[in-house]
Amino acid sequence: MAKLSPSLLSANFAELKSEIEKLEKGGADYLHLDVMDGNYVPNISFGTPIIKSIKKITTLPLDVHLMIDKPERYIKDFVDAGADIITVHGEATIHLHRVIQLIKSFGVKAGVSLNPSTNLNSLEYVIDDLDLILIMSVNPGFGGQSFIPAIKNKIKLTRELIDEKSLNIILEVDGGVKLDNVKEIVDLGADLIVVGSDIFKDSNLELRTSQFKTIISN
Numbered sequence: 001m002a003k004l005s006p007s008l009l010s011a012n013f014a015e016l017k018s019e020i021e022k023l024e025k026g027g028a029d030y031l032h033l034d035v036m037d038g039n040y041v042p043n044i045s046f047g048t049p050i051i052k053s054i055k056k057i058t059t060l061p062l063d064v065h066l067m068i069d070k071p072e073r074y075i076k077d078f079v080d081a082g083a084d085i086i087t088v089h090g091e092a093t094i095h096l097h098r099v100i101q102l103i104k105s106f107g108v109k110a111g112v113s114l115n116p117s118t119n120l121n122s123l124e125y126v127i128d129d130l131d132l133i134l135i136m137s138v139n140p141g142f143g144g145q146s147f148i149p150a151i152k153n154k155i156k157l158t159r160e161l162i163d164e165k166s167l168n169i170i171l172e173v174d175g176g177v178k179l180d181n182v183k184e185i186v187d188l189g190a191d192l193i194v195v196g197s198d199i200f201k202d203s204n205l206e207l208r209t210s211q212f213k214t215i216i217s218n
């Protein structure tokens with residue numbers, strides 16, 4: 001059964017506590033936290049102080065998606081802030097193997113994210129060490145973009161690779177997921193679904209979250 005990780009990127013940050021409560025009531029399984037540095041991606045979002053505050057008001061696991069250059073510089077800070085999963089971009093570091101080991105040395109789950117144009121083969125020599133693979137289905141940096149259709153095949157191939165090797169890896173899909181395409185994405189083999197704008201565009205966050213949960217649980 002697939003799980004839901006709402007992205008707070010599209011939340012109203014002045015109402016963060018009540019918005020998180022609504023996501024929890026709607027059945028969210030994780031919270032997806034998009035950290036952007038204005039360098040690896042063109043946008044700036046938020047960092048450790050916000051994550052530390054969120055950790056105090058929720059029991060949901062924090063799924064931290066680092067869209068930052070040289071993420072090795074900040075892994076300990078995100079662990080200390082309360083991250084349960086830390087996902088780095090394979091394209092953002094020269095020493096991907098070392099970063100994965102660093103994340104795992106803190107007892108935190110390690111993920112690698114791939115941009116739409118990055119080949120799955122780039123994970124060949126690290127895949128056995130991963131807890132999660134995040135397939136980007138939009139170019140990272142902004143919420144509210146459209147799902148790139150070519151990524152459907154990448155999701156399918158990633159699922160096949162994980163299953164062929166009998167690996168215990170969560171397959172997460174992030175970007176452009178909406179009520180009308182989420183079923184297809186789950187059927188392609190995704191385990192963890194990120195949804196940002198298509199939840200927060202609805203004034204009833206709890207209902208919208210539960211609608212996604214109903215679809216992905218069936």
Ligand SMILES: O=C(CO)[C@H](O)[C@H](O)COP(=O)(O)O
Nearest residue numbers: 140141143144175176196197
């Ligand atoms: O990593 C991201 C963007 O880089 C976000 O997690 C993602 O875009 C979610 O937002 P939406 O569902 O609106 O596409």
Ligand SMILES: [Co+2]
Nearest residue numbers: 007034065174
């Ligand atoms: Co994300």
